Amino acid sequence: MPWMQGFLTVPQTARGYDAQVVMNEAVEEAINRQIHAELASAHLYLAMSASFAAEGLPGCSHWMRVQAREEVEHAMRFIDHLADRGGRVTLAALDQPPSEFGSARSAFEQVLEHEREVTRSIHTLYELSLEQRDHASQPLLLSFISEQIEEEKSAAEIVDQLRMVGDSKGSLLFIDRHLGKR
Numbered sequence: 648m649p650w651m652q653g654f655l656t657v658p659q660t661a662r663g664y665d666a667q668v669v670m671n672e673a674v675e676e677a678i679n680r681q682i683h684a685e686l687a688s689a690h691l692y693l694a695m696s697a698s699f700a701a702e703g704l705p706g707c708s709h710w711m712r713v714q715a716r717e718e719v720e721h722a723m724r725f726i727d728h729l730a731d732r733g734g735r736v737t738l739a740a741l742d743q744p745p746s747e748f749g750s751a752r753s754a755f756e757q758v759l760e761h762e763r764e765v766t767r768s769i770h771t772l773y774e775l776s777l778e779q780r781d782h783a784s785q786p787l788l789l790s791f792i793s794e795q796i797e798e799e800k801s802a803a804e805i806v807d808q809l810r811m812v813g814d815s816k817g818s819l820l821f822i823d824r825h826l827g828k829r
C-alpha cells in the first residue's frame with residue numbers, strides 16, 4: 648500500500664542504529680561531561696581516602712571511600728541513561744588529583760566546594776535539557792538535583808563540626824570514629 652511506505656521505513660541514523668531514535672546531541676555531549684565530572688570526583692575522593700589513611704584517620708578515610716563509590720555509581724547511572732537511549736559514551740582522561748589536602752577540615756572544605764561545583768554543573772545540564780526539550784532526561788536530572796542537596800548537606804555538616812572543634816585532637820578522633828560508621 649503506497650500510503651504505508653514512508654511509515655514502515657526504519658529510520659537510518661548517522662550512527663547506523665536500526666530503529667533507535669538518536670538522542671539530542673547537545674544533551675548527549677553534556678551528559679558525557681557530567682560522567683567525567685562524577686568519575687573525577689571519585690578519583691579525588693579516593694586520593695583523599697588514601698591521604699586520611701596515611702594520617703591515621705581511618706574513619707575519614709572510610710567516609711571518602713564510600714563517597715568515591717557513590718560517585719562511580721552516579722557516573723554509571725548517566726552511562727546507563729545514554730546506553731538506554733542509543734547515545735554514545737565517550738570517556739575522557741582524568742587529571743591527577745593532589746595527594747596532600749592539609750588538615751581534615753581543609754579536606755572536607757574542598758569536598759564541599761567540589762560538590763557545589765557539581766551542583767552547578769547539574770543545574771546547567773538540566774537547563775540545557777529544558778532548552779533542547781529533551782523530556783526523557785528530566786526524571787534522571789531531577790533525581791540528581793535532589794541528590795546534590797543531600798551531598799552538600801552532609802559535607803557542610805562535617806565542615807561545621809570540624810570548624811567547631813578547632814584544634815582539639817580528642818574531638819577530631821571522636822568525629823573520625825563517627826565518620827567510620829557511615
Ligand code: MG
Nearest residue numbers: 685688718721
Ligand atoms: Mg556525584
